[in-house]
Amino acid sequence: MIDLAGQEAAYARDGYAVASVFTPQEMEAAQADVIEQLDRVASALHHPFEHSRPDLPLAQRLDAIARDEKAYANLLRLAVLTDAHRGPRLTGLAQNPKLRAVAEQLTGRRLQAAGNTIRLRASFAAFPEHWHNWHSDVAIDDGSDCGRLNITSWIPLMDAGPGQGGLEIAAGRQSAPFPHVRASDFHIEPAALDHLPRATPHCRAGEVLFLDRFTPHRTLPNAGPARFALVVWMKAA
Template sequence: MKLTTEQIAEFNTRGVIIAREALTYDDLQPVIDELSAWIDARAQTLHDEGKIADLHEDAPFATRYGLLFKQCPEIGHGMDIMHYRGRAIFEFLRNENLLNLLESLLGPELICNPIQHLRAKPPQAYENREGPSFHNAPWHQDAGVMMPEAEGSDVVTCWLPLAEATVETGCMEVLPGLVETGYLRHLAAGGTTIAPEAMPHIEPLPLECKRGDVVLLSRFTPHRSTPNYSDQCRWSLDLRYQPTGHHTGRTGHPDFVARSRRDPSSELTDYEEWCRLWIDAFENPRGVVAHRGE
C-alpha cells in the first residue's frame, strides 16, 4: 500500500499518521510464530532452572508473556531484535508493504536504521516493583535518541502493534504538529526525556491501533507510552528508515540497504550476513551508540 497525497501532506504537517490496515495477516504472523517459539524455549529453560513454575503453554500470544513475566522478569532477557536475531524478523525489516509506506515518504532508496526494538510491555500489575517502569517510555523525540549529527537526517519511525494497542494496554501518545520545531533539549535522567522547560503545551493524542496498522512518526514528534492496565501484553515493533546517504545517528550499530530501485543488488537479502553484522558490532565495538540527552 502506498500512502495517499493527503496522508503524505498530513505526515508533513502533523508529524504523525496511522496507516490503517497497511500490513496483512501473513506479513506479521511469521514474526509472531517465531517469537512464540522463542518464548517457549526461554520459558522451558527458566522452568528447568526452577524460576518458572507454570509454563502456561495454552495461553494465547497476547497473554502468555505477561503470565511468564509475572513469575520471572528474566523471560524477556535477550528478546530484542538484534539479540534474538530471528529469520522472520529479518525478513520483516524488508517487508514489501512496510517499505511501500516508507517509499511514499522518503523515496525509493531506503536504509534500515539500526535503532529498532521489539517491545513486550507486560501488564503493570505484574511488574512487582515500585516507581516508574522502563516499559513506559517518557516524553521524547526520536531525534533525542540519536547522535546530533543525525538531526538533519530524514529518519521516519514505524511503530506497529503485534496485538491490539489501546489506551488500556498502554499505546503511544504523541504531540502532533511540531515538525517545524526541530530538536527540543533532552535530559538523560530516568530515560531520555524532553527537558521540562522545553516541553510543548499541546494536548496529547493517544494512538490506538490494531494489528496491521502502522504508525509513522517524524523524528521531531514528541511521544511517550503509557502504563498497561490490562491483563494482555502490549506487543510492538518500532523500526526506523531513512534515505540512503543520511547519517543514521548510531554509527556503532549496523544499518543496511532495505530497498534500492537504482541498484537492487545493493539490498541486504542475506540473513546470515545480517546476523554477522550485529554479532561483529557487539564483539568488536566501535562508533557511537548513545542518546543525545544531557
C-alpha cells in the same frame, strides 16, 4: 503511488500517520517468532518449562508469570526483547518493500533498503517501570549516524491504542528535537510539551504508526494484555 487517503498531509502537519501496510494474518504469524524465542529461553533454564505458562496466549504469558515470579518473568522479557526481532517473520516485516514504499511516500525521500535498526518493544502491565517517558527518536541532531534516522515505523503485532499499550503523541511537525534530560532515562520534560495537542492513535493489527524523527511520544499505561510491537528506525539513503 500508494493511496494513503490523506495521510501524507497528516504526516507533514502532525509528524505522524497511521497506514495499513500488512494484514492481521501477517501480524499473527509474526507472533510465532516471539513465542519461539520465549520457549527457547525457558527450555534452556533449570526452571521447569511449565512455569513459563506455554498454555496461555502470548499476550498473557509474561504478566501471568510475573504474578508468581517477577524476576523470572523479567529474565524472559529481556531475552525476548533482545533477540526475537532476528526471527524470520519479524525480519521479513522489517524488510518488506511495502513498508519502505509507504515510508518514502510519507517523507518524500529515498530510504535505505537495508541496514536499518530493528528492535522488538513491548508493554506489560507487570512492568510499568519500563513504559517509556516522553522522548523523540532523534534527541540530538548532531550529524551523527543516529541523526540520519528519518522516520520510525512502529508495527504493533496486535491491536494497540488507549488501554492496549498504545502510544501518546505530542502532535505537530517539529524542525528540531525538544531538549532531553538525562536522569534514570533520557526524556523530554512534560512541561516543554504543554502547548502541543495530544493524540492517542488506535492501530489495528496490520496498521503501522509512522513517526517523524522529532515527534515526541511516550507509552500509554497498559492495564490489559501485553502489547508487542516491531520498531524499524529507517534512515535516509
